[in-house]
Amino acid sequence: MTVSTQNGSSRYRGLILSIAAFLALIGVLLAFTFYTSSVLERNTTLVNISNKTANNAQAIIKDLFDLQSSVGSILTPPSKAC
Structure with a gap:
């Protein structure tokens, strides 16, 4: 009887280890996804800021021209007739 219980626990040991490894892999992938998502959000914010800066610089240059x-045209001296 005790031999069958030892065989039963060793029978499921591989399955339990496989499930634990799978859950660990899922956890690592979830953490990596959160990290890349935060990096992507930060980079998107920086791109938006640089686009606004470029648009503002273009508007300022246009206003200066x-x-x-x-x-x-107002300060042009009148032409002298000789």
């Missing part, structure tokens, strides 16, 4: 052309 508009200002330069409007001031240049």
